[in-house]
Amino acid sequence: MRRGWRAHSIALVLALLGMGVFLAIVASLIQEGLPAISWRFLTGWSTSESIGPELLNTLVMVGMTLIVTIPLGLMTAIYQEEYHYNPAKKRVATLSRVRATLLSAPTIVVALVVYRIAVGWWHWPVSVLTGVLTLSVINWPFLATLSAQALRGVPDSYRQASLALGASRLQTTRGVVLPAALGFLVEGWGLAFARLAGESAALIVTAGVNVSRHWSLFGPGETLAVHIWYIRTEGVSLNRGAEAAATGVVLMALIAVVVWAFGRLSRLLGGAQPPSQEVR
Amino acid sequence: MGWVLALFCWCSGAWLTPSRHLTVAGATGSLAYLRRAAADFEKTYPPNTVALSGGGSIAGLVEVSLGRVDIGISDVAPQRQWTRGVDLSSLALGRIPLLIIAHPGVGVSSLSTATIRALYSGQVTSWAQVGGRPDPVVVMTRPLSSGARQVLQAKLLGDRPMSPDAVVVLSNGAMLAAVQETPGAIGFVESGIVPSRVALMAVGVTQFHSQDGATWPYAVTPTAYWKKSSSVWVRLLAEFLATRPYRRAFGLYPRAS
Amino acid sequence: MKGGWNDERMPRYVTRGATLLFGLMALSLMAVLVVGAWPLLREPRPLTNLMSPLWSPLTHRFGLVPFVAGTIAVTVMALGLAIPVGLGTAITLARLMPQTLQPAGVKLLTVLTAVPSVIFGWWGLLVVVPWIRGQVGGPGFSLLAAGVVLSLMLMPTFSLLYYQALRAVPSRYQEASDALGASPDQTLIGVVLPCAFPALVQGLFVGVARALGETMAVQMVIGGQTLMPKGLAAPGATLTTQILTDVTVFPQGTRGHAVLDLMALLLMVAMYLLVRAAERWGTRS
Secondary structure (H helix, E strand, C coil), X not given: CCCCCHHHHHHHHHHHHHHHHHHHHHHHHHHHHHHHCCHHHHHCCCCCCCCHHHHHHHHHHHHHHHHHHHHHHHHHXXXXXXXXXXXXXXXXXXXXXXXXXXXXXXHHHHHHHHHHHHHHHCCCCCXXXXXXXXXXXXXXXXXXXXXXXXXXCCCHHXXXXXXXXXXXXXXXXXXXXXXHHHHHHHHHHHHHHHHHHCCCHHHHHHCCCCECCCCCCCCCECCHHHHHHHHHHCCCCCCHHHHHHHHHHHHHHHHHHHHHHHHHXXXXXXXXXXCCCCCC | CHHHHHHXXXXXXXXXXXXHEEEEEECCCCHHHHHHHHHHHHHHCCCCEEEEEEECHHHHHHHXXXXXXXXXEECCCCCHHHHCCCCEEEEECCEEEEEEEECHHHCXXXXXXXXXXXXXXXXXXXXXXXXXXXXECEEEECCCCCHHHXXXXXXXXXXXXXXXXXXXXXXXXXXXXXXXXXXXXXXXXXXXXXXXXXXXXXXXXECCCCCCCCCCCCEXXXXXXXXXXXXXXXXXXXXXXXXXXXXXXXXXXXXXX | CCCCCCCCHHHHHHHHHHHHHHHHHHHHHHHHHHHHHHHHHHCCCHHHHHCCCCEEHHHCEEXXXXXXXXXXXXXXXXXXXXXXXXXXXXXXXXXXXXHHHHHHHHHHHHXXXXXXXXXXXXXXXXXXXXXXXXXXXXXXXXXXHHHHHHHHHHHHHHHHHHXXXXXXXXXXXXXXXXXXXXXXHHHHHHHHHHHHHHHHHHHHHHHHHHHHHCCHHHHHXXXXXXXXXXCCCCCECCHHHHHHHHCCCCCCCCCCHHHHHHHHHXXXXXXXXXXXXXXXXXCCC
């Protein structure tokens, strides 16, 4: 080892250690779960031996949450970054703080409050829909933060050029700022999907722990992550360890595929790095 | 802007028809059975959907009294502070035997009531003191709201408080797994069959066998509660849940007459 | 939009409406918690009750000290394990890996940050709990197990945050340092880390917030004991896990639920303080 690399080699050892542990986790998950995965396990609709409905619920609930929160997150970010851009202003600072606090709110707390409001006051059933509402409350601060980051990454010179050409704020935002930020945004949406697909504590309370024969928005919506929790804590079947691990493998694969796909899409749209403010 | 409209529609909640979407909440001990029976109910009475939610026995009683869910499942008897005097009908789903189990390595296979008390109150700290191997005793229990814990307290521990050193596990399945995996552990599970990979304790001289679920003296009784004023479908569902022939496969025995 | 592209009112109203809705959501979240916790705060001398180490909810003794202690112990342990590994990974990725491989590494870390917490809990029960039982005895369910599991969950987060922090240091600083004859270590310790320091601190606060909020994985391995923890290898509880455990004893609508709302409120206040702290110490002056 050449002199002057000691700190780097310590870092390398630590990194390898961390990677090793994660490799062990994923390997033991796959080793235990892979043999239990079959086509029937993935697509069957019988409630006990297959996870078809849970897979559908995960996709639908997370998809609907994204459809609702992507525009909402963008709108709060546009208001803050495009229409009120002045970080020194008190209102903007407060908004950022509220956003950051909500972003780190424990999801179990969010779920208890949503349950009280939606199920208690509005009389919604424990259902896919209530689950989507919960996920939306969890995800809005995340996407608002992400969108604000994306917009902030677009150099002001873009806006100045567009405005100087006579475009309105709206035209500038739509035609110049958003396209420039799109790559970063799309990548972030993939992350949001992953974050939501793994949520369990909040959904046990609000979306239920079973699936219905007749899928409906107002029917129960157990997701894959909740199913893992259910098998581990309440399941009675003999090979529940393998079943939980198999569900875990499916969930991880789903997350990996979606993150990869959004990453690809993001690259097609111009790359994930927010265009830097710093001009060298 | 369609989604904004949709959002407002949701918030109003006006076009939801709760009678067709029945919600069952409460004790999680019989969740596996309820999942099966709920699917069966949906098949038999097609337009209905049944959602199951956890929360525990007390939550089941509170939620059903507040009208947030249609049926509450509870292992514990309703108290006025939970139901607020709301008139509830009830129907027992059956009784689930409550078994005392220990890690297979403890070297003991029967315990007297007094010994169970001594173990659970934390007086006995080594299995050697009760004739087993010299493993330290690890007491496992469930949250205060658990019906199984209340049965144990009432029928076996009496007025002796539970050891404050006890490890609290959230659910029946987690309890079984924890006792299987922890040397020296003692715990209790709701189960209709002899559980695998644990030492099943005889209480005094009575040994549990898989065929005496109906007569075993310690049992949890999950019961369905619903408001007297609820729709006919709710009552139908409760009766359906209390009468399925395959209940025994999930450890639910009809009450001994 | 009837006003055409030059009408600024419509988009301004719409985005302001969304922002107000967002504020309303935050406000109602806090309001519901405050209203829920109010009965407890209104009692005579609530602090004496809450600051005691005795948790006996059925007799109305709501001492939160064991959970606060558990939360702090688990968080500190998790950070102590996760930060060195996270920083090491970040340095490896940013300074030892070739430019072309870095995006792949980032993608891998990103996927790892999204591993669901139930999977960590599952692995914790499978490996960490038996390991601690074997090393130090006792039941294995312990604050230490929770700290280890939580640190695993935080590692990818710290790696990513710190990687971004290191990458944000302008490369001309590093080139200048190299050109002056500094060794790679000297460049790292003398230039890169000091420049990235505010961002590293900010990452620390983000990590603390994540650690405080995690429920599921921690609950599965911590043991749920409500006494003052006797040591790191003894079972204990944190604020979030105790909310999850006792929400079954005090569901909404019962008298004791106030204390759970208060615990949630406490967590939210802690989150807000962390945000302020990150603002104060985590930005370049």
